[in-house]
Amino acid sequence: xxxxxxxxxxxxxxxxxxxxxxxxxxxxxxxxxxxxxxxxxxxxxxxxxxxxxxxxxxxxxxxxxxxxxxxxxxxxxxxxxxxxxxxxxxxxxxxxxxxxxxxxxxxxxxxxxxxxxxxxxxxxxxxxxxxxxxxxxxxxxxxxxxxxxxxxxxxxxxxxxxxxxxxxxxxxxxxxxxxxxxxxxxxxxxxxxxxxxxxxxxxxxxxxxxxxxxxxxxxxxxxxxxxxxxxxxxxxxxxxxxxxxxxxxxxxxxxxxxxxxxxxxxxxxxxxxxxxxxxxxxxxxxxxxxxxxxxxxxxxxxxxxxxxxxxxxxxxxxxxxxxxxxxxxxxxxxxxxxxxxxxxxxxxxxxxxx
Ligand code: PMP
Numbered sequence: 072x073x074x075x076x077x078x079x080x081x082x083x084x085x086x087x088x089x090x091x092x093x094x095x096x097x098x099x100x101x102x103x104x105x106x107x108x109x110x111x112x113x114x115x116x117x118x119x120x121x122x123x124x125x126x127x128x129x130x131x132x133x134x135x136x137x138x139x140x141x142x143x144x145x146x147x148x149x150x151x152x153x154x155x156x157x158x159x160x161x162x163x164x165x166x167x168x169x170x171x172x173x174x175x176x177x178x179x180x181x182x183x184x185x186x187x188x189x190x191x192x193x194x195x196x197x198x199x200x201x202x203x204x205x206x207x208x209x210x211x212x213x214x215x216x217x218x219x220x221x222x223x224x225x226x227x228x229x230x231x232x233x234x235x236x237x238x239x240x241x242x243x244x245x246x247x248x249x250x251x252x253x254x255x256x257x258x259x260x261x262x263x264x265x266x267x268x269x270x271x272x273x274x275x276x277x278x279x280x281x282x283x284x285x286x287x288x289x290x291x292x293x294x295x296x297x298x299x300x301x302x303x304x305x306x307x308x309x310x311x312x313x314x315x316x317x318x319x320x321x322x323x324x325x326x327x328x329x330x331x332x333x334x335x336x337x338x339x340x341x342x343x344x345x346x347x348x349x350x351x352x353x354x355x356x357x358x359x360x361x362x363x364x365x366x367x368x369x370x371x372x373x374x375x376x377x378x379x380x381x382x383x384x385x386x387x388x389x390x391x392x393x394x395x396x397x398x399x400x401x402x403x404x405x406x407x408x409x410x411x412x413x414x415x416x417x418x419x420x421x422x423x424x425x
Contacts, residue, residue: 072385073086074385074386074387075384075385075386075387075406075410075413075414076387076388076406076410077386077387077388077389077399077400077401077402077406077410077414078387078388078401079219079220079241079363079388079392079399079401080219080240080241080259080261080262080401080403081261081266081267082261082262082388082401082403082405083403083405083406084265084266084312084316084405085316085319085404085405086405087319088265088312088315088316088319088405091315092308092311092312092315095311096308099115100115102115106307106308106311107307107308111301111304111305111307112301116307116311117301119307119310119311119314120142120299120300120301120305120310121299122314122318123140123142123310123311123313123314123317124139124140124141124142124299124300125140126314126317126318126321127140127271127273127317128140128273129321130244130317130320130321130325130326131244131250131256131273131326132250132251133250133251133273136251136275137275137276137277138273138274138275138276139273139274139276139292139296140271140272140273140300141271141272141273141274141292141295141296141300142260142269142270142271142272142300142305142306142309142310142313143269143270143272143295143300144268144269144270144305144306145270146259146267146270147171147238147240147257147258147259147270148174149270149290150238150257150270150272151174151175151177151178151179151238152178152179152181152182152290153272153290153292154175154179154211154213154236154255154257155178155179155181155182155183156182156282156284156286156287156290156291157279157282157286157290157291157292158210158211158234158236158255158278158279158281158282159179159182159183159210159211159282160183160210160281160282160283161183161184161210162183162184162185162186162206162208162209162210163179163183163184163185163186163209163210163211163212163213164185164186164188164205164206164209164211164212164213164233165179165185165186165187165188165212165213165214166187166188166189166190166200166203166212166213166214166215167187167189167190167191167192168190168191168196168199168200168214168215168218168221168223168225169191169196169215169218169219169220169221169223170196170218170220170221170394171215171218171219171220171238171240172213172214172215172218172238173192175213175215175238179213183210186206186209188203188204188205188206188212189202189203191223195221195395196218196220196221196223197221197223197353197354197355198223198354198355198358199223199224199225199226199355199358201227203229205229205231205233206233207231207232207233209233210233210234210281210282211233211234211235211236211254211255211278212229212231212233212234212235212236213236213237213238214228214235214236214237214238215237215238215240216228216237216238216239216241216242216243217239217240217241217242217360217362217363218241218360218363219240219241219262219362219363219401220363220392220394220395220399221353221354221365221392221395222353222354222359222360222363222364222365222395222399223354223355223358223359223360224242224358224359224360224361224362225358226357226358228248228252234254234255234275234278235252235253235254235255236253236254236255236256236257237253237255237256237257238257238258239256239257239258240257240258240259240262241258241262241263241360241362241363241403242262242263242360242361242362243256243258243262243263243264243271244263244264244317244320244326244329244404245263245326245329245330245333245361245362245403245404246326246330246333246361247326247327247330250273253273254274254275254278255272255273255274255275255278256271256272256273256274257270257271257272257273258270258271260309260312260313262362262403263316263403263404263405264312264313264316264317265309265310265311265312265313265315265316266308266309266312267309268306268308268309269305269306269309269310269313271313272292272295274292274296276296279292279293279296280293288302289302289303316405320404329404332404332408333361333362333402333404334361335408336361336402336406336408336411337359337360337361337362337364337402339408339411339412339415340364340400340402340411340414340415341359341364343415343418343419344364344366344418347418347419347422348369348422349368349369349370349373349418349421349422349425350366350367350368350369350418351366351367351368351369352364352365352366353365353366353367353395353397361402362401362402362403363399363400363401363402364399364400364401364402365391365395365397365398365399366397366398366399366400367391367396367397367398368397368398370425373421373425376421376424376425377417377421380417380420380421381414381417384413384414384416384417385413386410386413386414386417388401389414400414
């Protein structure tokens with residue numbers, strides 16, 4: 072039996088996607104060749120890339136609105152610097168809500184002045200700062216929509232006149248937002264899309280070409296747009312699996328449908344964490360992530376018992392990140408409500424035993 076996979080990333084993907092992906096590795100498109108041994112310039116793969124790019128825009132509701140979708144390499148970490156390389160002329164504004172924002176700020180500082188508009192570092196990133204202002208002369212504002220490690224999520228994005236750049240690595244395609252309020256969105260595939268190895272970048276073309284520097288080709292969004300995301304050999308397998316996952320999501324009813332399920336899952340778990348005297352949530356209630364729920368045991372003496380119980384229940388990946396401790400239940404799109412119920416049953420069983 073497949074484990075209940077609460078891993079933070081790489082993480083659970085839909086079983087039917089894994090099935091189709093494994094078939095394509097052996098025989099893609101009934102051509103008696105593997106997906107990973109054909110040319111990326113062959114018609115069948117070009118179709119995959121085009122399909123993946125248009126599905127991404129369609130699901131985000133951004134078709135025909137001046138956006139381009141790219142599947143690039145180098146992880147979200149490369150986007151920390153690519154965004155600054157392409158957009159930062161003199162000054163940019165950053166909201167610091169955790170490890171990944173901090174890393175994005177570090178890279179951007181290589182290219183200009185960074186104004187940290189607010190930070191939640193004072194409380195180990197357990198909340199989302201709310202009161203801050205974004206300088207109107209900033210080249211852009213950068214934020215991280217979901218903080219994978221700490222388990223916080225931005226629920227209300229600021230209104231601003233400057234372009235908004237958002238790292239959505241760990242909650243893209245999980246909830247409805249007005250995505251047209253963002254000018255550049257990036258997300259590593261390895262949460263709600265596919266295997267590690269490709270990164271989705273969705274960019275509004277009109278914000279490009281405004282910086283006074285020469286951009287190396289591999290980091291230049293315009294170059295990738297000009298080559299339809301095929302400037303160099305793309306990560307064919309991760310792009311293919313991402314396409315399958317996006318098709319799966321579309322067939323399910325898109326983001327609106329998965330958002331309802333995600334809300335049910337997170338409500339089920341957070342209600343139990345709040346009810347059960349043996350557990351405490353780690354972050355501010357109003358900022359809790361629907362993707363990554365972080366919590367601790369109120370009595371550390373129960374650690375071994377609890378760890379044995381969830382392992383025995385077939386649960387995987389529940390340990391918290393080393394910088395936070397405790398536990399983290401990641402409930403990405405492909406995780407079922409039933410899996411969350413199994414975890415909740417273990418929490419209740421521990422209460423009965425203790
Ligand atoms: N941003 C966020 C929100 C993340 O969770 C991660 C890690 N999964 C990253 C950026 C870094 O991504 P990558 O490992 O693809 O560089």
